Amino acid sequence: MLEEKNDNLLEADGNLENHSIETPLVEENAEIVSETIAEVEKETVLTPEVSVEDTIEMAKPIEEESTEVAEAKASETETIIDAIAENNAEESEDETLKERHDIPMLDYDALSLESLVDELKKLVTNEKVMSVKDHVEEIKKSFLAKYNHLLEEKKEEFLAENPDTTEEFAYHSPLKSHFDQYYSLFRDNKNAHFKSLQTNLKTNLENRLAIVEELKELINPQENIKDTLKHFNDLRERWKNAGSIPKDKYNHVWNNYHFHVENFYDYLHLDREARDLDFKHNLEQKQKIVARVEELVNEADVNKAFRELQDLHKIWKEDIGPVSREFRDEIWNKFSDLTKQMHDKREVLFEKMRGTELENLEKKKEIIAKIEVLATEKVNAHSQWLQQIEKVEALRTAFFSAGKVPAELNEETWATFKTAVRNFNSFKNSFYKDIKKDQNNNLNRKTALVAKAKELQESTDFATTTPIMKQIQEEWKQIGHVPRKYSDKIWIEFKDACNHYFDKLKEQKNEENSEEIEAFDKKKAYLETLREFQLTGVHKTDLDAIKLHIETWKGFGKVPFTRRHIEGKFNKVLDALFEKLSLSKKDSEMMRFSNRMDQLSESNDTRKLEGEKIFLMRKIDEIKNEIFQLENNIQFFTNTRNAKKENSIVLEVRKNIEKHKEEMEILKDKLRQVRSLNQS
Structure with missing residues (x-):
């Protein structure tokens, strides 16, 4: 053209x-x-x-x-x-x-x-x-x-x-x-x-x-x-x-x-x-x-x-x-x-x-089959389900990365994949539905603890309330998870109630500690003057003076727990004075014991007072058994041909019996004193 x-x-x-x-x-x-x-x-x-x-x-x-x-x-x-x-x-x-x-x-x-x-x-x-x-x-x-x-x-x-x-x-x-x-x-x-x-x-x-x-x-x-x-x-x-x-x-x-x-x-x-x-x-x-x-x-x-x-x-x-x-x-x-x-x-x-697409199709079918298996593997722990979920996510990624499949099979393959993943999710969700029931029960229990903590958060009876608040906290720790949407809210409410109470307790203790430190300083200064105290030699006058020192010491009040060693120093000074005063063993021991019990009573150390009472009761029982055994021994000797003449062994046994009886009387006096302190 x-x-x-x-x-x-x-x-x-x-x-x-x-x-x-x-x-x-x-x-x-x-x-x-x-x-x-x-x-x-x-x-x-x-x-x-x-x-x-x-x-x-x-x-x-x-x-x-x-x-x-x-x-x-x-x-x-x-x-x-x-x-x-x-x-x-x-x-x-x-x-x-x-x-x-x-x-x-x-x-x-x-x-x-x-x-x-x-x-x-x-x-x-x-x-x-x-x-x-x-x-x-x-x-x-x-x-x-x-x-x-x-x-x-x-x-x-x-x-x-x-x-x-x-x-x-x-x-x-x-x-x-x-x-x-x-x-x-x-x-x-x-x-x-x-x-x-x-x-x-x-x-x-x-x-x-x-x-x-x-x-x-x-x-x-x-x-x-x-x-x-x-x-x-x-x-x-x-x-x-x-x-x-x-x-x-x-x-x-x-x-x-x-x-x-x-x-x-x-x-x-x-x-x-x-x-x-x-x-x-x-x-x-x-x-x-x-x-x-x-x-x-x-x-x-x-x-x-x-x-x-x-x-x-x-x-x-x-x-x-x-x-x-x-x-x-x-x-x-x-x-x-x-x-x-x-x-x-x-x-x-x-x-x-197309051959490559068919290979990709086989890969995707294998991936789908693995997901279908995971949709039937029953596990019973959240940590295990997290591993299962991670496996499915990895398989999902592999599916999307496997490449194209024949166009006429694309919709069918995609539908099969979605069904497999959906079945896995349904299987997983059925597990978490059961957990949901437990979490709702846990929510009810924790809600009750929150209400209790709020009820006690304004209490000033610290001696009674503190153990209860600590017990509430321990119970909270033992209760499992609650539904996630309530978790933060209920925890904040509980924490705020507990913190409010213990902040008040801390303030009260800070006030008490200032008084205790002041008592310690006074006792420390008084202990130095007591070391220089000299007996007059007049028994009654010296005894009244020592009793006055004890009352003055008690009047200073409690000292901080970490500084209670000063009480031991005071007791050593008293022991030295009692020895110089030549009091009877019973009077000397009872005065020391009375002073020590008063200190425990002032510190409100009920645990040690109870321990002292148990120790005394056990000791009295032991001495009773000793006396009973010694008396049996004497009876054996008195039934013999030489019963009219008590030998040295019998006399020694009788002395021991008297000694144990005196010791038992002191222990009984101590026990009465401890019981009177517990009742007060």
């Missing part, structure tokens, strides 16, 4: 080359046209509805294949070429669709929710809207599937924790908000793009149809040939710059345009030399395309090669005119055969990919 061309065809070595054909249909070459235009063979030129096979002259060989195999092969090749033509028509409508080939389609099923949102943001903000259309829809599909699955899990957990609630389940995620934000931006951009595109497509279609109508009118024997040629070249230039049209109109409009161009070409009856020159150039261009396709058949990146093949088909169809009839079938058949080879190679790649 005689057109000016700037084809940017790929050379056989893969490099781009600009080809510019000098057409004979220009005014400067008009001399080659005969001055007299032959009669027009056809007065009226029809505009038939022409298919791709009709207008691409090489699409249909002159001679039909005679065998069924050949017919099937030709049909398959035509189907492949039709598919390429359809795709080119779509890209011709919107040039941005070409750019999507350069943006890799990731395995979005393997990405996390966070990564999907990040990927969506990157595509929507950095790429043209139609070049990422398929990518965004795949992201949307993966995101919603995973997010809906997450919602189901959260709802099951909510219902498990609140079986009797009337509250409506609600779950909000910042990730979903971010996803909605970026997807809305994509949708707005797409709508704006389509609105602009539709307006342009409509205008461009009207312009191209007008060009076709003008081509029809060029066949006019009354018009000057020079003017006709100039008009024809103008129409071709306008056609080249007319822009995109709707893909459903693409083939029909293009076929009509080329039909009328060829009619005009035939109408002119150009000389054979000029026509053959154009045929030769077109043949060279198509031979270069064939050579490039031969290289593409051996290209390692099959998808990239096939995309270039689509572009070459578009150039063959739109930019290069016809060749002479003798080469027409040959060059087209070669191009068609290479196209089929490329398609077959691509199908092999798809089969290999």
